[in-house]
Amino acid sequence: MAIEWYVVLSALLFATGAMGILIRRSPVVILLCLELMLNAGNLALIAFSRMVGNQEGQVFALVVMVIAACEVVVGLGLIVAIFRRRLPLDVDELRELRG
Amino acid sequence: MSATAWAWLVLLFPLLGSLVTAVGYRALPARAAGAIGTAAIALSFACGIGALLSLLGDEPEARHHVSALWTYASAGGLHVDLGILVDPLSVFMVLVVTGVSTLIHLYSFGYMQSDAGYHRFFSYLNFFVFSMLLLVLAGNFVILIVGWAFVGFASYALISFWYRRETATGAGMKAFVINVVGDVGLVLAAFLIFRELGSFDFEQVFGAAPERFSVNEWTVTAICLLLLVGAFAKSAQLPFHTWLADAMEGPTPVSALIHAATMVTAGVYLIARTHILFVLSPTAADIAAFTGLATLLVAGSIALVVTDLKRAIAYSTMSQIGYMVVGVSIGAYSAGMFHFMTHSFFKALLFMAAGSIIAAMANDQNIDRMSGFGKAMRFTSAMLLVGGLALAAFPGTSGFFSKDEILAFAAERGGMYEIFVVLGYAGALLTAVYTFRLVFRILPGTPCREARELIDTGHVAHGEPVNPVTGEREDTDVGFPGPEHHIAEHSWPMKVAMGVLGVLALVGGLVQVPGVDHVIASFLDPVFHDSPLAEIHPSVGSEWVGLAIGAATSLVGIGLAYLLYVARPETPGLLRRRLRPVHTLLVNKWYFDELIDVLIVRPVLAVGRFADRTFERIVVDGLASGTAETVRGAGGIVRVAQSGFVRSYALLLIAGFAGLALYFLVVSS
Numbered sequence: 001m002a003i004e005w006y007v008v009l010s011a012l013l014f015a016t017g018a019m020g021i022l023i024r025r026s027p028v029v030i031l032l033c034l035e036l037m038l039n040a041g042n043l044a045l046i047a048f049s050r051m052v053g054n055q056e057g058q059v060f061a062l063v064v065m066v067i068a069a070c071e072v073v074v075g076l077g078l079i080v081a082i083f084r085r086r087l088p089l090d091v092d093e094l095r096e097l098r099g
Numbered sequence: 100m101s102a103t104a105w106a107w108l109v110l111l112f113p114l115l116g117s118l119v120t121a122v123g124y125r126a127l128p129a130r131a132a133g134a135i136g137t138a139a140i141a142l143s144f145a146c147g148i149g150a151l152l153s154l155l156g157d158e159p160e161a162r163h164h165v166s167a168l169w170t171y172a173s174a175g176g177l178h179v180d181l182g183i184l185v186d187p188l189s190v191f192m193v194l195v196v197t198g199v200s201t202l203i204h205l206y207s208f209g210y211m212q213s214d215a216g217y218h219r220f221f222s223y224l225n226f227f228v229f230s231m232l233l234l235v236l237a238g239n240f241v242i243l244i245v246g247w248a249f250v251g252f253a254s255y256a257l258i259s260f261w262y263r264r265e266t267a268t269g270a271g272m273k274a275f276v277i278n279v280v281g282d283v284g285l286v287l288a289a290f291l292i293f294r295e296l297g298s299f300d301f302e303q304v305f306g307a308a309p310e311r312f313s314v315n316e317w318t319v320t321a322i323c324l325l326l327l328v329g330a331f332a333k334s335a336q337l338p339f340h341t342w343l344a345d346a347m348e349g350p351t352p353v354s355a356l357i358h359a360a361t362m363v364t365a366g367v368y369l370i371a372r373t374h375i376l377f378v379l380s381p382t383a384a385d386i387a388a389f390t391g392l393a394t395l396l397v398a399g400s401i402a403l404v405v406t407d408l409k410r411a412i413a414y415s416t417m418s419q420i421g422y423m424v425v426g427v428s429i430g431a432y433s434a435g436m437f438h439f440m441t442h443s444f445f446k447a448l449l450f451m452a453a454g455s456i457i458a459a460m461a462n463d464q465n466i467d468r469m470s471g472f473g474k475a476m477r478f479t480s481a482m483l484l485v486g487g488l489a490l491a492a493f494p495g496t497s498g499f500f501s502k503d504e505i506l507a508f509a510a511e512r513g514g515m516y517e518i519f520v521v522l523g524y525a526g527a528l529l530t531a532v533y534t535f536r537l538v539f540r541i542l543p544g545t546p547c548r549e550a551r552e553l554i555d556t557g558h559v560a561h562g563e564p565v566n567p568v569t570g571e572r573e574d575t576d577v578g579f580p581g582p583e584h585h586i587a588e589h590s591w592p593m594k595v596a597m598g599v600l601g602v603l604a605l606v607g608g609l610v611q612v613p614g615v616d617h618v619i620a621s622f623l624d625p626v627f628h629d630s631p632l633a634e635i636h637p638s639v640g641s642e643w644v645g646l647a648i649g650a651a652t653s654l655v656g657i658g659l660a661y662l663l664y665v666a667r668p669e670t671p672g673l674l675r676r677r678l679r680p681v682h683t684l685l686v687n688k689w690y691f692d693e694l695i696d697v698l699i700v701r702p703v704l705a706v707g708r709f710a711d712r713t714f715e716r717i718v719v720d721g722l723a724s725g726t727a728e729t730v731r732g733a734g735g736i737v738r739v740a741q742s743g744f745v746r747s748y749a750l751l752l753i754a755g756f757a758g759l760a761l762y763f764l765v766v767s768s
Contacts, residue, residue, distance in 0.1 A: 021749045030745075095743025 006047035013040035025090045027082070031075045038068045102157075102185045103166035105150035109193055110183075110232050112143040117225035124218035133211075136221030137204040140228055144197035150190050159625045162187055165238050165302065172241070176297065182238035184301055188626040191436060191619070192235035192368055199360035199443045200228045202596040206451050207352040209590030210458070213583035214350075220260060224356065227253035231361045235368055239299040240289040243369075247285060247329070250365060251278035254357050258349040265571075270345035277342045281332020285369075288325035291318065305375045305629075312379045323376050323383030326369060327390075334366025335417045336394045336424060341692050343417055347409040351454030354409055358416050359446035364439050367423040371432055371627075378430075378630050385515075388428035392522055395421025397689055399529035403536065404685040407464045408453050411537055415490060416446055418526060422505055425519055430632025431508035433620040437611055438505060440619070441497035445489035445604035451587070451597050452483035456541060458584035459559055460549050466537060471546030475553040479587045480542050482597045487538045489604040491531035491657055494650040497608035502527060504611070507645040511637040524652050531656020532663075539664040559584050613642035 013036055020033030042061040049057025082089060116139025120132045127135070154162050167180035183189075204224060211220055230253050234246030252275070259271030293299055295318055296307045312319040330336070335343035343363065347354055357363065370377060370387060377384040398417035405411040419442045426435025456472055456479060457464055473480045489496040492503070502523075509519035546554060553559065561583075587593040610618040627633045637645075663670050675682045684690070740751075 018749075018753050022746055022753070025746070091745040094745075098741060098743030 003047060003051050007044060010040045010044040010047070013037075013043065025092050027075075027079050027089055027091055030091065031072065031079070034075075035068060035072065038064055038071075100149065100153065101164065101166075102150045102153040102190075103164050103183065105146045105153055106183050106185045106189075106193070106236055107166070107168070108146040109143045109150065109197065110229065110236060112139045112146065113225045113229035113232060115139060117222050117229060120218050120225065121222035124222075127218065129212075129217040130208075132218040132221050133204075133208040136225050137201065137208055139225055140197055140201045140204050143228070143232070144194070144201050147190065147193040147197050150185060151194060154185065154187065154190055162625050167238070177293070177299075179239060179241045179299055181242065182300075183236040183242075184238035185236070186626055187623050188368075188371060188436070189235050191440075191623060193232060195440050195443055196228065196231050196235065196361050199447050199600075200224075200356060202600055203352050203356045203360065203447060203451075205592045206355070206454075206596035207350075209587075209592040210352055210454055210585050211350060212585055212590075216260065220350070223253060223256045223260065224352075227257060227356065228361070231365070234365055237301075239301055240292060240304070241299050244282070244285055244289060247333070247365065248282055250333070250362055251275060251282060254278070254346070254362055257353040257357060258346045260349050260353065264348065266345075267348035270342070270348040274342040274346050277332050277339050281329040281339065284325045284328025284332070288322050288329065291322045291325065295322075301372070305373075308375055308379060314379055315382055316379075319376060320380045320383050323373075323380045324386070326373055326376070327383065327387050330366030330369045330387075330424075331390065332366075333369075334363050334420050334424065336366065336390050336421065337397060338691060338695070340394060340398070340417050341688075341695060344405075344410045344413050344688070347407070347413050351409065351450060351457060354413065355447045355450035355454070358413055359450055360443040363416060363420055364423065364443070367420065367427055367435060367439055370424065370427045371436060374427065374430075374432060374627065374630050377428065378632065384428045384430075388425050388519065391421040391424030391428060392519055392526075393421075394418065395425070395526045396522060396529070399526050399533065401685055401688050402533040403529065404682060406467050408457060408466050408469070408537065408541075409450070409464055411466070411533065412446070412449050412453055415449075415530065415533065416442075418530065419446065419490075421526070422502055422523070425523070426505040426508070429505075429509055429512060429516060429519065430630065430635060431505050432627045432630070432633065433623045434501065434504035434508055436623060437619045438498075438501035441489065441501040441604070441607050444600055444607050445486045445496075445498055448482055448597060448600040448604050449486035449490060451593070451600065452479050452486055455479040455587040455593065455597075456483070458586045459553055460547075461559070461561060461584060463549075466540045468547055469541045469550075470544035471542075471550045473542035475546055475550035476586060476588055478594060478597070482587070482601050483541065484538060485601045485604055487534045491534040492527055492649055492653045493657070494646075494653065495605075495608075497604050497606070499646070499649060499653070500608035500612060503645045503649040504613075504642065506649070507613075507637040507642045508635065510641065510645065511635055512632075524648060527649060527652045528656045528659075531653045532660045535657045535660030536664055539660055543665065559586055559589070613637075613646065614639035 017033040017035075017037035017040060020036065021030050024030055024033065042064050045057040045061045045064070049055065049061075079089070082094070087094065116136050119139075120127065120136055124132070154164075164185045165182055166185070167182035169181055171179040171181045173179070204221070207220065207224065211217055214220060227250065230246050230249030232246075234243060234250055237243035237246055255271045255275040255278075258274050259268045261267045289299060292304055296304050296311055298304055298307070308319070328339075332339040343358060346358060349357070377387070395418045398414045398421065402411050402414035402418065405414060419438070423435045423438050423442070426432070426438060455476065456469065459472070459476060459479075460469060463469075485496075489498040492499040506520050506523045509516045509523065585593065587597055610616065611620060624633070663674075687693070
């Protein structure tokens with residue numbers, strides 16, 4: 001298959017994720033959308049790596065996965081903490097950091 | 100052991116004592132702290148004797164040892180050791196300081212017993228003695244300045260010892276500020292010495308000075324005058340004397356320690372130590388001598404009218420130090436040091452007796468209220484009388500021999516120095532009158548209420564602890580002695596200390612009787628023999644003539660005091676009315692406080708206020724608040740972006756990256 005398919009799929013996934021972040025208000029969904037964007041990036045990396053024929057892109061993809069795992073841990077931890085304090089799970093209402 | 104090893108031990112014990120009592124204040128019982136403090140100084144005294152014996156084992160010319168523990172500072176041609184100089188002068192000072200301090204510690208052991216700050220007191224007291232010993236043993240100007248400043252701090256701490264007493268903290272600050280003025284003078288003098296001679300070391304400075312300077316060259320005069328600023332501030336000479344009377348706010352043993360035996364004589368020591376410079380600058384020496392003379396007369400006249408017992412003795416201290424300053428300035432070095440020794444005996448004794456009486460008066464210091472203690476407190480009264488006789492130079496007592504030796508020397512130098520003889524004897528007359536004014540007010544007469552209580556019940560009067568100056572009630576929680584007082588009659592340590600000093604005050608002058616013996620002069624001779632003035636020796640005959648005049652002056656003074664205060668008690672009131680302007684002048688202490696206030700304090704305050712109104716408000720505040728306003732304004736603009744909506748941040752982020760991507764796309768194609 002030509003590289004274009006992979007890139008287009010990656011772009012679509014990325015756009016879906018970005019759109020989800022912009023329109024959804026639940027932190028859980030926003031986290032999911034973030035994962036989607038990261039994995040869109042991963043897909044593009046691996047696709048280009050195949051095309052070029054060396055392994056560097058795949059190594060980067062692995063690194064991104066590790067980072068994604070860390071980010072999920074922190075993100076979910078935050079969400080649980082918010083939930084425990086009986087705060088609304090809605091990013092529009094959690095706006096104490098307004099300048 | 101060598102003399103320097105002994106001298107290091109002299110320094111070590113008070114420092115250790117101070118640290119142990121300070122660190123161990125929770126663990127040590129109060130009496131143990133007092134015992135440690137006293138023992139530390141006693142050991143130091145014993146080591147001082149060791150140093151003396153070791154020094155006496157040398158040939159007189161070889162009695163000069165230096166020793167350095169380590170290098171204190173070394174940079175760019177400057178080399179300063181943590182070094183000491185052991186010679187007859189420093190050993191003499193060490194012996195008097197530690198000897199009298201031991202007795203004062205012993206006295207405090209009893210006197211301060213009911214004070215909550217007992218450990219603190221002994222720690223300060225030991226530190227004070229350590230500083231003073233560092234000062235007199237210093238082998239170069241840097242260490243001298245270190246000791247000098249330590250002494251200033253220690254006196255501040257001790258004067259403000261009852262720190263809830265506002266007048267005491269004020270007096271402490273006053274003493275400290277005036278002492279720092281003196282420190283600045285001393286430091287500047289040291290700078291000049293280093294610039295001219297390239298060294299801080301006593302040996303090198305005094306060795307090089309005669310070749311480097313011609314007589315009365317302006318640099319050496321400047322050095323001497325700056326040294327005098329330091330000496331006068333420490334020794335309470337005009338016009339830096341105002342702190343000494345206020346320093347009486349401290350506990351009485353402190354008054355005895357600081358204002359009799361040790362601190363105030365540091366200036367005399369400094370002049371004696373740097374006598375070679377003063378020989379090179381006769382102008383500065385004459386200025387010093389005349390200041391001493393003025394001080395002895397001014398202070399003596401104030402002492403005539405002061406009604407506060409301790410302050411009266413403090414003015415007498417100033418006056419006696421005036422004699423010492425005159426002595427060491429005109430070249431009567433050993434006579435000046437001899438007077439320092441006898442003075443520390445009888446003045447410490449007088450303060451101790453005064454402390455005992457003040458305790459019996461439940462902390463009231465007003466001599467107008469005291470009378471009849473001769474019957475109530477026999478021991479204290481006897482000691483007060485002995486101290487008074489020695490101070491008034493009664494024939495045969497210690498003060499008799501020492502004071503006249505200075506004046507005999509002045510007479511021998513002749514010329515202008517005759518003034519010192521005439522006015523010196525006038526001062527002696529004043530001394531006898533004001534001393535016996537105190538004695539005749541306190542001892543005879545019908546007993547006052549407190550004395551009556553002591554006679555009838557044997558108990559010391561209890562009183563509300565009130566500040567004698569302001570009449571405020573004192574806070575006794577933080578170490579004010581409170582209603583419990585200790586008098587010598589009921590406390591053996593006080594009795595022992597006073598008894599020893601009493602004996603010394605009576606017979607201490609016999610070590611140096613004209614024509615009989617001259618222990619101190621011959622001991623100190625190796626230090627001063629390089630001064631041409633040391634060649635001048637009054638003949639034995641003229642000294643005895645001086646002594647005869649001194650005896651007559653003293654007896655006339657005592658007789659005058661008897662006439663004024665016992666035989667015709669109405670005369671002082673009559674005199675006060677007749678000579679109202681003079682009396683007002685004296686009661687207001689010659690308006691020195693007011694003068695300093697007008698000449699220095701107010702102008703400085705005015706400059707400060709002006710700077711506050713203009714420079715501070717416009718320039719400094721303008722800069723500071725201008726910066727703050729700029730940053731705040733810029734922040735206000737950026738704040739708009741911080742809406743708190745996470746999704747709007749995300750939008751900005753994504754839009755931004757999209758914009759960047761678009762830009763690169765456009766650029767690349």
